[in-house]
Amino acid sequence: MRRAKVFLVICLGVLALAVAVAGATPTFLLKWGEVGSGSGQFLGPNGIAVDRFGHVFVADTYNNRIQKFTSDGVFLTQWGIDSAPGGLNTPFGIAVDDDGAVYVANTGNANVLKFTNDGTFLLQLGRTGDGYGEFRAPASLDVDAAGHVYVLDTALGRVQMFTTEGLYIRLWSAPGEYNHLGADRSGYVYVVVDAQSATGIIEKFDSTGVLVGTWGSPGTGPGQFNGPAGLAADLMGNVFVADKLNRRVQEFTGWGDFLTMWEVLPPPPGNVTQPMDVAVDQNGCVYVVDPNTATVQKYGDQPVPATVTTWGRVKAERR
Numbered sequence: 001m002r003r004a005k006v007f008l009v010i011c012l013g014v015l016a017l018a019v020a021v022a023g024a025t026p027t028f029l030l031k032w033g034e035v036g037s038g039s040g041q042f043l044g045p046n047g048i049a050v051d052r053f054g055h056v057f058v059a060d061t062y063n064n065r066i067q068k069f070t071s072d073g074v075f076l077t078q079w080g081i082d083s084a085p086g087g088l089n090t091p092f093g094i095a096v097d098d099d100g101a102v103y104v105a106n107t108g109n110a111n112v113l114k115f116t117n118d119g120t121f122l123l124q125l126g127r128t129g130d131g132y133g134e135f136r137a138p139a140s141l142d143v144d145a146a147g148h149v150y151v152l153d154t155a156l157g158r159v160q161m162f163t164t165e166g167l168y169i170r171l172w173s174a175p176g177e178y179n180h181l182g183a184d185r186s187g188y189v190y191v192v193v194d195a196q197s198a199t200g201i202i203e204k205f206d207s208t209g210v211l212v213g214t215w216g217s218p219g220t221g222p223g224q225f226n227g228p229a230g231l232a233a234d235l236m237g238n239v240f241v242a243d244k245l246n247r248r249v250q251e252f253t254g255w256g257d258f259l260t261m262w263e264v265l266p267p268p269p270g271n272v273t274q275p276m277d278v279a280v281d282q283n284g285c286v287y288v289v290d291p292n293t294a295t296v297q298k299y300g301d302q303p304v305p306a307t308v309t310t311w312g313r314v315k316a317e318r319r
Contacts, residue, residue: 025260026286026299032073033295037063040075041294047094047105047140047230048289048296050281051117057102058289058296059094066091066104066119071281073296079119080104086113086121093140093152093181097164103149105138112138112151114166125149125166130156133168140230142183148207150189152181159189159209172209180277184233184254188212192228192241200228202241202256215256220246223258230277230289240286242275249278249288249299267293 033042047059054071065080065088080088089108096102100117103125112125112135126135136155143149148169149162158173159181179200180192187207192200204213216225227245234240237254243261250261267273272292279287285300 024301025262026284026301028265029285029298029300030073031265031295031297032069033293035294039078040067040069040073042067042291043294044291045289045294045296046092046276046291048277048279048287049094049096049102050279050287051096051100052098052282053100054281054283055117056279056287056296057094057096059091059104061090061092061291064088064090064108066094066102066115068118069296071285071298073298077118079115085124086115088113093138095142095149097143097147097149098145099164101164103141103143105141105151107137107139110135110138112141112149112162114164123166125162126151126160126168132171133160133162135160140179140181142181142189142232144183144187144207145185146187146207148183148187150181150183152178152191154178159191159205161207161209170209172205180228180230182231182233182239184237184239185235186237188233188237188254190231190233190239192231200225202228202231202239202252204254204256213255215252222261223250223252223256225250227274229275232278232280234280234284235282240278240280242278242288244274244276247273247275249275249286262299264288264290265295265297 042060043062045058046061049057056069058067067078068076091104092107093105102115104113110128114122135153139154140152147164151160160171161169182190189205191203201216229242229244231241239252241250248263251259274292275288277289288297
């Protein structure tokens, strides 16, 4: 009996530690980017993703390109400019699968494009239209561990599911305006609804499109939102949401229990910080992309740097 009690205490201690770690507020580590069209510069970056090697991919929307960086913000390569096939037109969403392939919601051309990790065009998912496997405005997407690609079409208010080879599987829709989407390793899909009307909530679906949970309400308190935007799940299934108009990121369990939140880095004078999308790497570091300040910010559990570290075009050109 005593051994059972000791075992129970140990298990509860481990569980408490896991919850405490999951709910720890990350520390600001570094940022990179500025307004422009050069390497490491951005014009309205709206999407961000991280692969299992720590490479960071940014949908540089109004430069019509994807930029790839190291986890420390060093520019590596770019693609999409004046390239065909695989040319990009106002790309918004971006995701990476377990094999390192990159998927882009090519919103302006109403399709989804798949690339290698270094930008070689592989195939197109979908085409313009209202039918199965067709899009009007694909703007957000993600890939689960089983290789299912989920694409949110903001114009048609629906989610479509494909294989990584572009084969259509199913779709679902619901009342309200869908804005952003994220998937976890288990195949649950999280969708932001009605963000533009400031009544943003998160809806959780299983991989067949069945609604299994909701959370959120308007406001500024923990678990409340004002214009929620992009979201991403970490390896434990916790969900990070870019709470755009509250200028912060919030972390929840996969069932909506609030864990922690933090304000993003204050903007330079004359700008307003509005985090648009988030990504989480395998070390638990959180990357936040902000189109208003044309920056990527990185948060994690490492010690605070002695000085704010800024990366961008100058560092990239010295590689």
